[in-house]
Amino acid sequence: MDKAFIVKGIIISIFLYFAVRLLWRYGKMYVFFMLNEPTEWDKQIDKPRLLFHSVGLILLATPFYSNGIQQLIQSDNILIQLGQWVPFFAGALTVQLSWTSKFKNVYGGIKKKISPFKKLQTTLTSEKEATKIYERFSQVGYIKTDIASFMAFVNLETPIKRIVWVDKIERQPKLINRQSLIEFVSNLVIGFESLENKQIISLIDRYFCNPSNQNIKISSKNVTDWRNNDSAYLRKISNLIKA
Secondary structure (H helix, E strand, O other): OOHHHHHHHHHHHHHHHHHHHHHHHHHHHHHHHHOOOOOOOOHHHHHHHHHHHHHHHHHHOHHHHHHHHHHHHHOOOHHHHHHHHHHHHHHHHHHHHOOOHHHHHHHHHHHHHOOOOOOOEEOOOOHHHHHHHHHHHHHHOOEEOOHHHHHHHHOOOOOOOOEEEOOEEOOEEEEEOHHHHHHHHHHHEEOHHHOOHHHHHHHHHHHEEOOOOOOOOOOHHHHHHHHOOOOHHHHHHHHHHHO
16 A cells, blocks of 8 residues: 555544544534524633644644655655654644643633632622522522632632532523623622623623523613613612622
8 A cells, every 4th residue: 555645644544633623513503593592602612622623633734734744754854854743742642632631721711710800899799798698599499509619709809619600591491591690790899890791791701601601692782772671670680698
């Protein structure tokens, strides 16, 4: 069998493996998005992963540039061969790295370490008061978390683990109630209403996630709608906090 054919087969197989893995994850997301169904998109992880794939897949195709396959097979010069194989393996390593748990920890934790909300203050005046709010909203079924993670939020400290917001829309039980979440945060953070819509979204992304541990998709329109929303279910949030 032709040696060039074997080398091409190996390279193409590795390239297709990573390409199919990419399409399997993000192809499904695209289909769900087009069908207006919830997706698992997490911009803190998926955006840098796509960047790594863009670079990695280009490097994986390096041997096909400028007769690289022929140089790999015919040349006895080790430097020429390394010039073809090093970028290829670097590409494979780059792509594979983006699927590791270490990658998630690094890129998922960047925003956790840098807080743009240091000047904000909580409305709660004591740990005892914060504990009562935590217990009340956990029992009623609005949040799912541990007390340490909740305290990190009410003190606006570096998140330990994001709080799972489990309240659903009554008429659409598959969807997270974003309006009640915004109302909840607004009652616990002084100056919340004066923040820009993008700042509000960033604050919520920092401390809250959905039951799948993904970002809750909140748009600027959602925040604007909340500012004009005077529904009874939002007053219920305020009453629970003040009780």
